[in-house]
Amino acid sequence: MGLISNRFERYRVIDELLSKSIKEYPNMDKIIAACQLKLKVKPAKETIQKDLARMKEEFRAPIYFNRFHDGYEYTVSGYSIDSSSLSLFDYQAIDEALQLLRSLGGTRVSEKFNHALDKLTSTKIESSPDRGVRPVLQTMNPPSPKGFENFDLFYNACKNMIPVSILHFSFSKRTHSHFLVHPFLVKEFDNHWYVIGYSESNRSVRTFGLDSISEPYFIKKRYIYTHDEIINQYLNDMYGVIPLPEAQLQEIEISVKEEGTLYFQSYKLHNTQEIYKHGSGKSTIRFNLIPTVELARYFNFHSRQIVVKKPASLVKYMKNIQNE
Amino acid sequence: MNKPKRSYLAEFTAHGNQSANPTILRIILSTEYTRIDFGYLAPWIYIKGGWIKIARYTYLKVRGNKKKFALIDAKGIPIAPDKLHFESKIDRQVFSLFFQPIPIRDCVIDMIEEENPTENDFNIDSIAINNVGEVEIINL
Numbered sequence: 036m037g038l039i040s041n042r043f044e045r046y047r048v049i050d051e052l053l054s055k056s057i058k059e060y061p062n063m064d065k066i067i068a069a070c071q072l073k074l075k076v077k078p079a080k081e082t083i084q085k086d087l088a089r090m091k092e093e094f095r096a097p098i099y100f101n102r103f104h105d106g107y108e109y110t111v112s113g114y115s116i117d118s119s120s121l122s123l124f125d126y127q128a129i130d131e132a133l134q135l136l137r138s139l140g141g142t143r144v145s146e147k148f149n150h151a152l153d154k155l156t157s158t159k160i161e162s163s164p165d166r167g168v169r170p171v172l173q174t175m176n177p178p179s180p181k182g183f184e185n186f187d188l189f190y191n192a193c194k195n196m197i198p199v200s201i202l203h204f205s206f207s208k209r210t211h212s213h214f215l216v217h218p219f220l221v222k223e224f225d226n227h228w229y230v231i232g233y234s235e236s237n238r239s240v241r242t243f244g245l246d247s248i249s250e251p252y253f254i255k256k257r258y259i260y261t262h263d264e265i266i267n268q269y270l271n272d273m274y275g276v277i278p279l280p281e282a283q284l285q286e287i288e289i290s291v292k293e294e295g296t297l298y299f300q301s302y303k304l305h306n307t308q309e310i311y312k313h314g315s316g317k318s319t320i321r322f323n324l325i326p327t328v329e330l331a332r333y334f335n336f337h338s339r340q341i342v343v344k345k346p347a348s349l350v351k352y353m354k355n356i357q358n359e
Numbered sequence: 360m361n362k363p364k365r366s367y368l369a370e371f372t373a374h375g376n377q378s379a380n381p382t383i384l385r386i387i388l389s390t391e392y393t394r395i396d397f398g399y400l401a402p403w404i405y406i407k408g409g410w411i412k413i414a415r416y417t418y419l420k421v422r423g424n425k426k427k428f429a430l431i432d433a434k435g436i437p438i439a440p441d442k443l444h445f446e447s448k449i450d451r452q453v454f455s456l457f458f459q460p461i462p463i464r465d466c467v468i469d470m471i472e473e474e475n476p477t478e479n480d481f482n483i484d485s486i487a488i489n490n491v492g493e494v495e496i497i498n499l
Binding site for chain 1: 368382384385396397398399400449451453455494495496497498
């Protein structure tokens with residue numbers, strides 16, 4: 036059991052001792068003994084002192100050391116931390132939510148977000164290098180990709196609609212270029228981060244991998260808006276980030292073998308996915324999507340299980356990448 | 360009172376003997392320096408992609424102006440005799456050269472690393488700079 040749970044359990048023991056209708060004025064030794072009896076762990080005196088301080092701070096518990104009785108008491112009759120506006124259950128839920136956020140955070144979101152989390156967790160979660168919390172939840176936490184240091188800049192550019200001057204390297208064409216981009220979306224796909232925006236040079240919306248961008252700077256220029264319809268396509272109608280040339284939102288149909296069918300049943304590729312199972316276990320699966328480079332790659336990677344049937348343009352694209 | 364620092368993106372076209380490598384990507388004219396950003400691809404002719412460096416005495420010449428605008432800093436490329444050695448033929452490098460500030464106006468410049476250059480020197484002639492002052496950089 037983690038330290039956080041232990042802390043809340045100690046709170047319960049202390050609260051039980053202090054909220055008795057006939058006051059017992061437990062001193063430090065009695066509190067430690069009660070914790071040891073109920074939790075089977077003997078807490079240190081310093082731990083209980085911290086707990087009492089935190090109970091005062093977090094629950095506004097009216098804890099007072101009564102010198103006459105040489106012990107602690109609640110100065111408000113009938114008080115219990117369970118009666119405070121946030122219950123113990125609430126606090127435990129908040130702490131668990133913080134743990135989850137911490138787990139999802141790491142290198143995957145901005146530094147600003149992580150700093151905010153650090154502040155919260157430093158006040159909410161007890162931690163000790165000697166007795167660290169053993170996590171019961173683990174998410175993928177890959178190392179930061181190249182270019183991720185510019186995440187905050189692009190996030191702010193999208194949020195505040197500021198055009199950006201970038202230096203870009205195309206891995207496929209092996210060329211360096213300069214672009215003036217009017218970004219509207221920072222998107223993660225498959226642990227790669229992209230910025231999507233209107234490119235002045237291309238006179239169209241383009242997707243740039245953060246890992247291929249260097250030296251981005253805000254520029255003072257009128258921001259060119261991208262139509263909501265196009266932004267929504269990038270948000271909702273694509274598996275991936277780079278649409279195939281001239282691709283439109285359309286029905287995509289694939290034929291899938293038995294094992295693949297089970298996989299698609301378990302892991303929906305997209306919200307529009309519809310499976311039509313045949314008696315053999317094979318299936319026809321349809322999506323309503325804009326065909327993308329990433330979708331084609333996905334189908335190609337699973338080509339032993341998947342055959343693309345529609346649209347013809349995607350079938351042709353698949354043949355080309357299979358022949359490369 | 361000091362003049363506030365201003366930086367502008369300059370439109371440019373490179374003529375003359377500019378080789379494709381390095382490629383000028385961006386020119387920034389500021390009241391404190393003139394910055395030229397380059398992209399460089401390790402050439403296929405070298406086993407491990409070769410190396411790059413820039414001479415300390417590299418300068419800019421503005422046509423119609425006798426002054427030499429000296430190199431004051433470099434980012435992403437070592438000042439000779441130091442070199443950046445590539446590890447393979449697929450390597451690439453973005454680097455920036457900072458020179459004394461040239462006048463913030465349309466002009467034609469030459470970048471000179473060697474007066475009598477070889478094909479390995481980064482001499483670039485006749486870079487026409489246009490529409491200066493139209494696009495300001497905010498967070499440089």
